[in-house]
Amino acid sequence: MSQHSNESEIRDPNDVIDEYEQTLDEVLAEVDAPEPDDDGVSLDLPGLSLNRRDFMKAGAAVGAMGAAAGCSGLSNGSGSPGGSQSDGGSAADHLVAPGEHDEYYGFWSGGHSGELRIVGIPSMRELTRIPVFNTDCASGYGYTDRSTEMLEDAGDYTWGDNHHPNLSETDGDYDGEYLFVNDKANGRIARVNLTYFETDAITDVPNMQAIHGCTVLSPDTKYVLGNGEFRAPLPNDGTDAANPDEYTSLLVAVDPESMQAQWQVKVDGNLDINDTGKEGRWVIASCYNSEEATAIQGMTKDDRDNVKAFDVPAIEQAVENGNYEEVNGVPVVDGTQESPLNQGDRPIVKYVPTPKSPHCVEVGPNGDYAFIAGKLSPTVTMLDINKLADSSDPEEVVAGRPRVGLGPLHTTFDGNGHAYTSLFIDSQVAKWDIQQAVEAETGSEDPIIEKQDVHYNPGHIQALEAMTTDPDGEWLVCLNKLSKDRFLPVGPIMPDNDQLIHIGDGESSMELVADHPAYPEPHDCVFAHRDKIDAKKVYDPADYEETYIEEADSGVERTGENSVEVKMTTKRSEFGLPDFTVQQGDEVTLKTTNIESVQDIIHGVAIPEHDINYAVAPQDTQHVTFTADDPGVYWIYCTYFCSALHLEMRSRMIVEPAED
CATH class of the missing domain: 2.60.40.420 (Cupredoxins -  blue copper proteins)
Structure with missing residues (x-):
């Protein structure tokens, strides 16, 4: 092992954290944030009191903290304090007996591995893995001629960053036919055949360097829609490389059968996460960097960004009318704010102001509201989808903006009128009442029902079938980026921590029942009842x-x-x-x-x-x-x-x- 020639080169880890904290504080300086009610969260250690945001600083001490870390004070007491699972007498029994089957399939993105991971719910047992953007010697994927040719035709990359799995739908419900997933690293979208649980198509989308958000157009999977996150010249041939003003971000619509790009829309700012309404008209996308800067200081300068609402039929009409530029074989429609296509009575893209750097979009089960978490704002912005078509004032479509906590990232639903939002900075899940949020004052905390501590820094969360029109609502999985003290140490690169939370019928308190280590970095997951999946056991x-x-x-x-x-x-x-x-x-x-x-x-x-x-x-x-x-x-x-x-x-x- 190599040694540093000069010990002074090794930076004090607290200095690194302090530098990060200073940068974050500068970014948050103009964001309306709630004042803490006390000095922080007691860790039950003499003389030590930390805010949950400061857990990164506690790395050296966290082993001594053990299971007590972060489990007191913030929740309503319903969580299992520090335990890896609920006790045997819990009503939220997630154990599945030997020989018995789970009720739900869970489809996990594999992150950097490029694969999908299939997990049974509620047991959280890993059932299998499906190679998608990676090779796999056990199955021969990437070694047999058929799979090798598919990967080569899709760019011949050696890896992919598997992000957002989405199940195909019919009438707003999962039909068990396909799963679609994006590759953020290389701008690809793949299709997985759920009859045989194998990848059968991958498209390398032209003009897009990275696809982050990925969803299907409800209710009948007319398109698979991908958000191109990174702004780049169009075409990206080096001509405008030194001129960021000429960079653009794209939304792509891919045909789910041919897996070919049908059209793209260029917009201002960087597109992030997307979801669609339940009526087949609207694609809602979060967007950051409306400043169109190339460094973090510029990207977070303004206190507002814009959510994009794409009017799919209007875009299709623009393509049919020839109002596009063809780039690398794909029709590209101009959806920027100054575009003539956005100046008439029916703009193809509506820009709705939100607090800076919103991270996600999730549409609720009944299709009334799109929920956009603030990330740098302690709020979730609710858009009234029913008002999008007729409103000339973007502010009129904001139905509510509850204050949920620090670092809100993603929201999911139980189908009983409740939303659940992950709080990255607070390391919590907030449960809140949707209708009360509509009726409350902007920034009100009144809709909050309870909060559950999680470990640590949650990203995506998903409740059972929450993205359909009829969620189940019994279980929720929180995908946490850090695990720290939760498992046996395995070296510097630790597992993530996927935590199973029982939410019952929506009226029950949240109960944390299980920790499950996950190889880095699973990004998102989606669930389907076993009755909706008809997997063949023998090939036809x-x-x-x-x-x-x-x-x-x-x-x-x-x-x-x-x-x-x-x-x-x-x-x-x-x-x-x-x-x-x-x-x-x-x-x-x-x-x-x-x-x-x-x-x-x-x-x-x-x-x-x-x-x-x-x-x-x-x-x-x-x-x-x-x-x-x-x-x-x-x-x-x-x-x-x-x-x-x-x-x-x-x-x-x-x-x-x-x-x-």
């Missing part, structure tokens, strides 16, 4: 384009002077070919069908020294192409323990030396 060959291989088809065919095609079946406990011979330098296409028809009997195909490893599920067919570079004997073996004779399940590839 009619569902894919590969040619099914029968046992009698196993064999080797030379397809060119330096190419061969090898067809082979798998079953317990043998390959269709005990051996086959190719020539050094041959391009080998190996096609494999698992002729088993019994669920859960998977066979793997691995070839040492050739970087080949993929799985073949019952009735599935996969193929991979590689070059046999070196002469010799190479044993092919099954990587899935499939039977008592698993170790004896072999084939042999003989590579003969090339002729001189």
Whole structure:
């Protein structure tokens, strides 16, 4: 391990935190924030009192604090103080007995890993992982020809930042057909087939460097809509690289079947998170940096930003009328504030002022309100979607603005008239009454019902089916960015902490019942009742384009002077070919069908020294192409323990030396 040559180069961690705090205070200086009622939160340590915002400074002491950290004083007492789960007598029993199934599927974005993680609710057991923007040797995703080609056609990147999973809808409810998810890093949107729980399409969206917000157009998934967060020149060909005034941010509409971009809209500022109304007309997007600066000081200079309300039918009409510029094959409509398309009686984009740097948008179950959390303001702004069409004054569409706490990021719903907002700085979840917020004065705390401490710095939160028109409302999951003292130490990069909270019928108090470590950094999740997902346990060959291989088809065919095609079946406990011979330098296409028809009997195909490893599920067919570079004997073996004779399940590839 390398050593610092000069110990003075190592900065005091408290100095780093103080520097961050100073920057944050400067940003918040002009933001209306509530005064604390006391000196902070007692941590039950003699002489030590901290505000929850100061937990970052407590890293050295947090191990000694143990489970007591952050669990006293702020909540109404309903949370489980510091415990990892509720006691056995709790009414909020999340345990699922061995052999029993969870009631809900949870679909977690995998963040930097590029994958999706499937988690059962309420047990919080991880069921499987679906590779999306990453490779996966266990399944062969990114190694088989079909999946490799899909990734190459979508930009051929080696990773993706998997962010916001969204389920396809019919009549405002989940239909179990597809899941869509964005790649913030590389401007891609992927589609996952929920019949087989596998990625079947990825599009690298033109003109967009990063897609942050991602949603589907309710009620019937007419489009998948992505927010291009980073402002960049259009086209980004270096011409205006030194002129930020020419940068722009884009909203894209992608067809869910073809997965092709249909149109884009350019706007002022940086687009962030989006959601849609329930009527198929409005896409609501939060937006920051209305200053259109390139550094943090400029991005947070003004005390207001704008939420964007995109009128989808009006945009479609503009495209039909030819009111667009085609850039890299995509119609781009001008939705900036000065655009002629925003000057008439029906602007294609409405700009609604909000406190600076709003972070998210979530539309409530009945479609009446869009909820925009302030991030740098202690408030949530509620937009009356029913007034968007006819109001000429943007301020008139603001239905309410309750004060919920410090650092509000995301809001979810129980379907019983309550909203739940994550508070990043306060490390809490606030539960509040929606109708009371409409009736209360701006900035009132009266709608707040209770607060639940969480650990620590929550980002997204999701209640069961909260994004549909009929949420379940029993459970809520809070995805916390930090875990600190909650788990065994595993080195400097610690897990995130996904916490399960029972919210009952909406009238009950919130109860924190379980901690679950998560590999960094899951970003968001979405839930569907198990009855809405019809996952097949065995492949239907009619569902894919590969040619099914029968046992009698196993064999080797030379397809060119330096190419061969090898067809082979798998079953317990043998390959269709005990051996086959190719020539050094041959391009080998190996096609494999698992002729088993019994669920859960998977066979793997691995070839040492050739970087080949993929799985073949019952009735599935996969193929991979590689070059046999070196002469010799190479044993092919099954990587899935499939039977008592698993170790004896072999084939042999003989590579003969090339002729001189």
